Amino acid sequence: MTSRDDLAGLDGLERYYDTAPRTGGARAEDFGPLTLFVQEGDGWPYYARPSLGHAPAASVADVARVRARQRELGVPEAFEWVAENTPSLRAAVEGAGLHVHAHPLMVLDLDQVHVPPHPEVRMLDAEDPLLRAAVTVPMLAFAAPGTALGEAGPAELAAATADPASGARRARVARRIGSGLSGVAAAVRGDVVLCSGQYIPVGTTAEVVGVGTLPAARRQGLAQGVTAALVADALARGVRTVFLSAGDEDVARLYGRIGFRRVGTALIAEPPQEEVAEAEQAAE
Structure with missing residues (x-):
């Protein structure tokens, strides 16, 4: 209710x-x-x-x-x-x-944030060489929605990143990062981006968007780690309301563990x- x-x-x-x-x-x-x-x-x-x-x-x-x-x-x-x-x-x-x-539709309860930083997750700046892969990972993730393990992994990511369209996406997001219109976090293992996401701040409100994990790397807590990093960065920049739309009820339960609670339906x-x-x- x-x-x-x-x-x-x-x-x-x-x-x-x-x-x-x-x-x-x-x-x-x-x-x-x-x-x-x-x-x-x-x-x-x-x-x-x-x-x-x-x-x-x-x-x-x-x-x-x-x-x-x-x-x-x-x-x-x-x-x-x-x-x-x-x-x-x-x-x-x-x-x-x-x-x-x-x-x-879920909003972060600031009194219930309880996820420690993930050791493989970091924020990316506009010049980060992994930004191109980071903006490509969600495409592979959303092509196979849900939380179950899938087939797409580093090889599929490398092929998708080679597509010229991913270069255009990288340039667009880099401009947004440079202008303070987006924040990007990624889970990186070796030189491979396994999960990534963004937040879009407007005043003191920000939406977490596009959090996706390579299907072959799911069920390792990476999406939670990326979301936690985005939340921490947004709050450090003065954001006071963080919200998101979960893909489904299973995904919503994962975000609930971070401190998000459901307030409605998008x-x-x-x-x-x-x-x-x-x-x-x-x-x-």
Whole structure:
């Protein structure tokens, strides 16, 4: 059950979600009850979400208009929002043909942080030679979601890191680190990055994002160690609210051991996989 204090905290997260894309270089396009954030220049694509402070609920037609604009721009047809803040949006996006994923939304309890530093985890600066591998690891991790051991390991990471696209990602994240817009931590064994993640600070609030472990290196406490390092660095920089969206309930339990507690549900909507596949084939 979500408490009154949690609801107040969710209002703060709502402001964060509206502000973070703007500080990250995105422009906001107004669609009434919805706002579409569009990345300017080089950078990861953003999402559409409920407009901050807009009372009327979004309709199926509103969602369809945003989807049409996303297709026009060639960006992902993605919507993200907090279920407790905008409960009616789910019916609208599903009515417009999107599939909704639910993720536990968790906030760090500052009185319950109890994970010691991991000896293989460190923060990376913008010039670190392992940064390219660090921004590539989550791609392999999220391609095989969950907490079970998998096949992808150092060999697959080396191949993925050689892709020119990983160089562009590295340059983008390096700029964000240099500008104070991101912090990156990695678990390193020898010269191999086994796990990595980031946090994105906006004022005194930060979101932990993209924590992923090479599937072959799972179940060694590396994700907890990376998250703990990100939390420690964020708090040292004056952040007072740290939150994240867990992949599923199993992952949420792992974060609970660090000191995060569930305060709500983050919803992400996107086209069904078969629709995405059809669009990719049409583009070839």
